[in-house]
Amino acid sequence: MTVHTSRRGFLKGAAAATAVLMVGVRPGGVLASATAESKMFNPFVKIGSDGTVTAIVKHFEKGQGPATGLPTLIAEELGLRMDQIDYEFAPSNPQHYANLLFGQFQGTGGSTAMANSFMQYRQAGAAAREMLISAAAGEWGVDVAELAIEEGMVVGAGKSAPIGEFVAAAAAMEPPAEPTLKHPAEFRLIGDPDVRRLDTAIKSNGTAKFAMDVHLPNQMVAVIKRPPRKDGLAVGMDDSGAREVKGFINAAILPNKAGVAVYAENTWAALQAREALQVEWDMSQAESRSSDEIKAEILAALDAEPEFNVLKNDHGPVQTALDGAAMVVEETFYFPLLAHAPMEPLNCTIEATADGGILLHDGCQFPTGPHMALAQIFQLPMEKIQINTMLAGGSFGRRATPDADYQVEAALAFVMTDRSRPVKLVWSREDDITGGRYRPAFGHKVRIGLDAGGNIVGWDHRIAGQSIMKGTPFEAFSVHDGVDHSSVEGVSDTPYRIPGQFVGLTDTQKATSLLWWRSVGHTHTAYVMEVMMDLAAKAAGRDPVAFRLAHLDGDKDQARMAGVLKLAAEKGNWGRPPEGRAQGVAVHKSFGSYVAEVVEISGNAEDGIRIEKVTCAVDCGIAVNPDIVKAQMEGGIGYGIGHVMRDQITLTGGEVDQFNFPDYEPLRISDIAAIDVHIVASQEMPTGVGEPGTPPAAPALANAIATASNDLRVSSLPMTENGVSFA
Amino acid sequence: MQYELQLNGKTHSVEAEPGTPLLWVIRDELKLTGTKFGCGVASCGSCTIHLDGEPVRSCQTFIEDVGGSEVTTIEGLESREAKAVQQAWVELDVVQCGYCQSGQVMSAVGLLKENPRPSAAEIDDYMWGNACRCATYQRIRAGIQRASEIMEA
Numbered sequence: 104m105t106v107h108t109s110r111r112g113f114l115k116g117a118a119a120a121t122a123v124l125m126v127g128v129r130p131g132g133v134l135a136s137a138t139a140e141s142k143m144f145n146p147f148v149k150i151g152s153d154g155t156v157t158a159i160v161k162h163f164e165k166g167q168g169p170a171t172g173l174p175t176l177i178a179e180e181l182g183l184r185m186d187q188i189d190y191e192f193a194p195s196n197p198q199h200y201a202n203l204l205f206g207q208f209q210g211t212g213g214s215t216a217m218a219n220s221f222m223q224y225r226q227a228g229a230a231a232r233e234m235l236i237s238a239a240a241g242e243w244g245v246d247v248a249e250l251a252i253e254e255g256m257v258v259g260a261g262k263s264a265p266i267g268e269f270v271a272a273a274a275a276m277e278p279p280a281e282p283t284l285k286h287p288a289e290f291r292l293i294g295d296p297d298v299r300r301l302d303t304a305i306k307s308n309g310t311a312k313f314a315m316d317v318h319l320p321n322q323m324v325a326v327i328k329r330p331p332r333k334d335g336l337a338v339g340m341d342d343s344g345a346r347e348v349k350g351f352i353n354a355a356i357l358p359n360k361a362g363v364a365v366y367a368e369n370t371w372a373a374l375q376a377r378e379a380l381q382v383e384w385d386m387s388q389a390e391s392r393s394s395d396e397i398k399a400e401i402l403a404a405l406d407a408e409p410e411f412n413v414l415k416n417d418h419g420p421v422q423t424a425l426d427g428a429a430m431v432v433e434e435t436f437y438f439p440l441l442a443h444a445p446m447e448p449l450n451c452t453i454e455a456t457a458d459g460g461i462l463l464h465d466g467c468q469f470p471t472g473p474h475m476a477l478a479q480i481f482q483l484p485m486e487k488i489q490i491n492t493m494l495a496g497g498s499f500g501r502r503a504t505p506d507a508d509y510q511v512e513a514a515l516a517f518v519m520t521d522r523s524r525p526v527k528l529v530w531s532r533e534d535d536i537t538g539g540r541y542r543p544a545f546g547h548k549v550r551i552g553l554d555a556g557g558n559i560v561g562w563d564h565r566i567a568g569q570s571i572m573k574g575t576p577f578e579a580f581s582v583h584d585g586v587d588h589s590s591v592e593g594v595s596d597t598p599y600r601i602p603g604q605f606v607g608l609t610d611t612q613k614a615t616s617l618l619w620w621r622s623v624g625h626t627h628t629a630y631v632m633e634v635m636m637d638l639a640a641k642a643a644g645r646d647p648v649a650f651r652l653a654h655l656d657g658d659k660d661q662a663r664m665a666g667v668l669k670l671a672a673e674k675g676n677w678g679r680p681p682e683g684r685a686q687g688v689a690v691h692k693s694f695g696s697y698v699a700e701v702v703e704i705s706g707n708a709e710d711g712i713r714i715e716k717v718t719c720a721v722d723c724g725i726a727v728n729p730d731i732v733k734a735q736m737e738g739g740i741g742y743g744i745g746h747v748m749r750d751q752i753t754l755t756g757g758e759v760d761q762f763n764f765p766d767y768e769p770l771r772i773s774d775i776a777a778i779d780v781h782i783v784a785s786q787e788m789p790t791g792v793g794e795p796g797t798p799p800a801a802p803a804l805a806n807a808i809a810t811a812s813n814d815l816r817v818s819s820l821p822m823t824e825n826g827v828s829f830a
Numbered sequence: 831m832q833y834e835l836q837l838n839g840k841t842h843s844v845e846a847e848p849g850t851p852l853l854w855v856i857r858d859e860l861k862l863t864g865t866k867f868g869c870g871v872a873s874c875g876s877c878t879i880h881l882d883g884e885p886v887r888s889c890q891t892f893i894e895d896v897g898g899s900e901v902t903t904i905e906g907l908e909s910r911e912a913k914a915v916q917q918a919w920v921e922l923d924v925v926q927c928g929y930c931q932s933g934q935v936m937s938a939v940g941l942l943k944e945n946p947r948p949s950a951a952e953i954d955d956y957m958w959g960n961a962c963r964c965a966t967y968q969r970i971r972a973g974i975q976r977a978s979e980i981m982e983a
Contacts, residue, residue, distance in 0.1 A: 303920050308907075446874065447866070448867065734966070772954050
């Protein structure tokens, strides 16, 4: 970001057309305005004397909406219409743009963009408003109390002028220590369902620029030939075939031997040359297990003494409750590896800058990770590394790699060149599907005891699987006393009132490479919790919604969960499906938000199921952009359902069996006939929306299938491999 | 090899090897980046363009087979159907990440040209090959129906 003027310039009466007022909120809460004299300070809003207002968005945009949501917060407090504000993505700077929930780390994830920005960006907008009003009051000789900003105009005391006229004077002022925020009753934009996304037009006419669209002068394209199995090492190669490909430039074994970089003049030549390249691999340390072995290890762990007692309670009373229960329901579940498969394959471009630094162009989810990694690889101070964050074509967790996997690959490919030409690293879809970073496989074994009245009296829950967080920089956040919370979230902290719960966890051997996948642990825990709640309800002879509500009759947490469940049941005509249809329900809390979904299907597991309708209710606190909240629920439901229907990653002798979309089939338009989303009105602080729509979708579908198909239990996924066909 | 390409109403002279997918000629040679690479095997539809007005997958359309056919990319769209689809997309905020949406729009335009008033089932059938990992399908379906209304108005 360039700053075109200085405070001294204003005092000297420099051209006002170049004045810029910038306001930001540091993580410590201190406000500041800035000019060229303090370039190191990066603001959240930049206002030009020509009236242009730009929100500096610290979260990347992968479709989930912060490029609209954060400008909405500024526009609300500053008194603008949405067509009076634009956005740009923040540079990499963890001091100024840290995710307040991640410590000193800039990044997007865990459905936190709005939760950690809501006060920060409103304060920035409110401070700018107060400064502009003060400047106008001074110039007009009136009291600040008489003035307001409406639709980009300072108005009051019988006067009216565009905010741009006061930018120069405001930029010379000290910012208010504690700007007054609007009362929620005064909100005009926050909560307005008619606010539109700021990025729709460019994404509908082909002008939106993703990292994949970078074309720098003289750039090379690099693709990496990777080992057929994870952790194989390149020890030799023959590029004589590649040399025959027109446009081929060079091939070189990466410094870490993790593959061979193939450089070419364009993408097609790079892909063709890679096909023709012969590589000798050392496979002595490579992954050799099959997914069947991984599954067998997990299932065996469920029957052994658990490694960790998650709730640190005595198992005895739980066992006693189960022994004395009138009914016990029991089931074992297995969840396979899954790929993220964002539509834009992974890529980024690295170039050397004129001042001896490095510039990374990337749909960058975790800027601090690649920033540190590149500084180390290039042996440069942090300030010599810049990141140009661009639009990202989806992520679902895949771009959030703490070790900056693909950016490091690009850096290693670049470091081997003479650095005179930018290098654009491109992954193919096959690289993506076979290249690891999967949702880990997990198993659960659960026994629930019910008394004669159909109330839960004991719940024994064993979980086994591969920890995502151990061995990553996020270990300190998620792992306590050996327990990776992301393995048990949604079970050990369930809002349900469950007397006598025991949760055991065993970490199994890490297979292939793992990564969080949209909604992390909730991808499997919600499925288990909500299928079990249905089994328990049916055993107790009670309606599944009534049974759940009976275990949500206590505190505020339970009341909010009950609230979405009732709303989804009401809007989805729970209990009154049309002729020939069956319903299933699930409700789950994740990332601070509560979501209930009613899935309505026709057909049955044997003859083929069609998903006719999904009705969703969400409580995410204040819904800043309600239409984006709805879109995230729609997308989250599709993501959850698409994968449980027919997707899995399997390994044979360590080699991934799937290659591309034909055998990792994405959800298609015909798979879900309709989705209807309802938002609970709330004054609570905003919580997540990117992920919480996903967890309840699959169990609600499973519960509907059971109802339609003689109580068929779909306890292993994907569904198509376990007795369910889809029409 | 040198090829003459009729693209978006102009003749372009491009250098490419036989067997090169039109996708990469459009993206890497002509630098028109609205057409996207998603899978390379005609399985996702992100690379959809029009060849003589018909939607095709440019990743499986080879440069030597194009001949004198008129190629239209998202950048060259200007038909009545295209304007209606793009207006509807904005009205309904169809997009999320947006990476597949050029292909969705190209297919939607192809559908409306062929069938100006498609039913939901006809939309599902025609649009089946255009994958959206964000699952914006509800809005794609509604967007096409809205575009149909706009065209009638």
